[in-house]
Amino acid sequence: MIQRPRGTRDFTPKEMEARRHLEGAFRTVAETHGFREICTPIFEHAELFTLKSGPSIVEEMYAFEDKGGRQIALRPELTAPAMRFFVNDLTNYPRPLKLFYFGQCFRYERPQSGRFREFFQFGAELIGASAPESDAEVIGLAAALIAKSGLGEYQIRVGHIGVLRSMLRDAGVPQEKVSGILQKLDKKMYDEARPLMRDAGMTEEISEKAIKVTETTGPVDVLKDFPGEASSYLVEVFRILEAYGFTDVKVDLGVVRGLDYYTGVVFEVDAPKLGAEKQVCGGGSYSLTELFGGEKVFSTGFAIGFDRILLALEREGTIVQEHKVEAYVIPVSDKMRLEAHAITADLRRNGIAADVDLMRRNLGKNFKYADAIGARFAIIVGEKEMAEGSVALRDLVSGEQSLVKKDELVDKLRNKGESGVRGRCGGEN
């Protein structure tokens, strides 16, 4: 038997209903915030990702040579493709340009719990602005998305790499040593950070103060201990977030993200239910366009781990209602088959999810199938009843059965039951 490739997944109808529901809810929220969707290819020139993340990323990518000898990679993330698209084709769009995207990403690593070789990201980029307003807009969108997902327990932590960077700069740390130190501090690997700071000429006092910065979390007031430009900027971001109504955001100066392209505000969202792999969203302000051959443009963006959000919802026991067929149409005899198809077509044209016997089964087997696919009602098409323009409508939950005029079937089904038809937009609007 041929299996799916290791580390990949197939999604059943029930899983897809939950996934499309969340995707649709995210799309609606992003559009309501004035962001518009783009889509880029599944694969890119591998160079795009090595320029952004360094050559070591090749080890973690599905990279291959195509028949034309070009180095191609299945995309490991979506920010670089979005910015490549911007540099190629979108520089004349009005700014700020607010974009979002959703799709598969790929990484080549040992498959493990919550991490797959094929995974889904939902993300957004606000391009061409660099102000507390634009940073707050992006953090606000991330917060609105997470809230909309229905996740109960999560933490939004916002920092600013300027607080630490200015401290390092004032201490005379040479530019080429900054990233190494920040990366260790970001991971709270203090024992490895200390010798690096010492070698870079930082005194023990300054080093310990830097470590204290990365341990600083709490309400916006904690910033008072670290006055300066970055800190004032962050206070402004928090004031705007508050005006937007997001009061559950906290400061965490330990969010450092030691990559050179980050320029200021950085943030993360955790879902504690997920344990070690608890980060469900990460983002910040950055500048990448100049790496890809464009002019320098400041942006702020984030990516949400779509699969992790779903996993966290599952761990919290959040139930997404399963889609059901509304009506299953059963002809009682061969003579009634075409009538049954015509009735089915009429329901479908009126937006009512309907199914019909396709296997010429007997009544008993048809009821069994109707139950198995979760149909809400059965419509029994009998010769005697049809002669009078009627069919029998049976409620498969209560067992109640009544005669209904064929012409009144659509209205009857629209009004019956509390559920109605649950289309893919159900509950989103």
Place this chain on the structure above:
Amino acid sequence: MIQRPRGTRDFTPKEMEARRHLEGAFRTVAETHGFREICTPIFEHAELFTLKSGPSIVEEMYAFEDKGGRQIALRPELTAPAMRFFVNDLTNYPRPLKLFYFGQCFRYERPQSGRFREFFQFGAELIGASAPESDAEVIGLAAALIAKSGLGEYQIRVGHIGVLRSMLRDAGVPQEKVSGILQKLDKKMYDEARPLMRDAGMTEEISEKAIKVTETTGPVDVLKDFPGEASSYLVEVFRILEAYGFTDVKVDLGVVRGLDYYTGVVFEVDAPKLGAEKQVCGGGSYSLTELFGGEKVFSTGFAIGFDRILLALEREGTIVQEHKVEAYVIPVSDKMRLEAHAITADLRRNGIAADVDLMRRNLGKNFKYADAIGARFAIIVGEKEMAEGSVALRDLVSGEQSLVKKDELVDKLRNKGESGVRGRCGGEN
């Protein structure tokens, strides 16, 4: 400047709105017909596709060896993955099992008009049934999807490979020569088909009769000239399609599809506006599960070329309305910035797509941006007006401006304008 890989596309916001609109409409139609969505990985073991389509398909695939030495391929189509998924995990689902899917597929060939290396397919499979009812159900879904797309000009052509196959069998053609002949007849390459038929022992009379079969098109009555089991079956399929209300379907015995896994009914949909690449949908009844290590199960399915439908709609001049931001909120002074953000958040929470000044622009530049992003209304937040709990609401189409109480803004915007907010479900339900 780094470019996207050759033969791939990026989609702009405007393009994505049209694409998501069509995707959503297709999903609603499929669900209304009782089909449920699945999703399989972007790549598969290459063997899956060579088992189905023969080793020559490797030439046309993005196939590569992964770091574990496995032959992997970006999927060239979605029927094989769907049936692999069925064989792996879905054999216990009630039958008929009605599935649909949507996603990217890949082929390695010279990029040309209307053909891309990355393209999108929407398809469906009805698994575990083999009757005129199940075939008609699948053709009916294809017809309903194409109709829903808004395409004006198209032809649905239905054939049955049994008509020709029984003719070849009766003429004593050995099994191993059947596919070769059918493939030439399918492509109407009669000059190449004739010597093959002669070599297979067919008389000239029978050969010309076979060619005549492939030229037979028209209403269901044309089947009278070719009595037999296959022909009677097809008549039944057409009777059910008629009961479903699909009267624009015609017989075309020239639809042959010379692949061994097809078992009976075959069909195609053309959009003549597309010229040489006019086929937008192809399908039929088949049996593949036994190739993938499962028991033999009869199925009927099809794939729609999503990109070709969009191209055909474009050629027909079908306009999909562009999504617009409903309200753009402008603070007249720095003091009003937080108020502006609070008003924006309130609109968004109420499902109204709203944007706000993020660049601290002056009034003139803000109006210019509002116009550039296509905002329908501007909300001007001034100090004097806010002191009285009001804002100015300007209709950016008519230029009309009025004072509106802050608390009444949501209701006002919901009622204003004929468009209202156009969410992603607009027009689908």
